[in-house]
Amino acid sequence: MTTARAWLDHSLRAVCVALFALLVGLVAWQVFTRLVLGQPSAWSEEAARHTFVWVSLIGIAIAVGEKADVIMDFLVERLPRSLQRVADLLAYLATLAFVLYVMVFGGLQQSMLAWSQKNPLLPLSQGQLYLALPIAGVLLTIYLLIHIAGAFSSRYVGHVGTPDEDLEAAAL
Template sequence: MKAIKNILDKITAVSSIVVFIAMVLMVTYQVIARYFFASPSSVTEALTRYSFVWLIIISATYMFGQREHICISVVRDKLPAKAKEVVNILIEIVTIIFAGLVMIFGGFTISKMNLLQIDSILNIPTGIIYSIIPICGVIIVFYSIYNIMLELKKEA
């Protein structure tokens, strides 16, 4: 499982970097085209908008895998070690339920519903654009299962 986690870490980290660099290049091109040639590109504007959403989702998935996501740990930090482990496992279970229902099931449903809707600027199905949601949901579920296994190994 550690090897799979490392591969997913690399994929999400590199994907975040690539999407970020692509966004910077597209925005730079957009600025140059708009101010120097008075010819803004609607394609780069749409791509940048969708890339920003992808960047947030992929980066959030990466941060979740690193356990560096936002959490309010005031109460949990005051608990004894055994109670902390139980709370950590419960948090991971809630995360699995959320990612499973909202990201995987909901994301898959919305992607499937929008496969016939074509983006007017990019001329691609919007379902493809939304497909990042269930993909990242599956990765988050994997990370949660991995984290539960780590917590259970601590107990043993």
């Protein structure tokens, strides 16, 4: 399991870096054609917009996988470990329900509805471009299931404040 997780983490980071490099290249090309050539490239703006969406959604999956997403756990930290586990499970299950319904199910529906709709500027259909949502939803689902399994694990440590947070709390 840890080998598969490490492979997924590494692969997603590599994809995210490659997409971000592509995004920088597309935006640089757009600026060059607009300011130097005086004829802005329409396709590069559209490609940059869709690349930004893909980078953002894959980046969200990476952040959730690393538990680096935004969390306000100042209340949960004060609970006993058993209640922290319950709070984590509730949060993971609520997020999983949202991801499955909106991102996976809704994203697949949107992709299928737009599958035959041609993009006027890019050689892909709108449905192919919309696949970012269900793919990111599946990645988020994988990470959320890993976190849910971790909450049931005997190695669950709960929420522990960092030393910096403890110092800030003492200063107040």
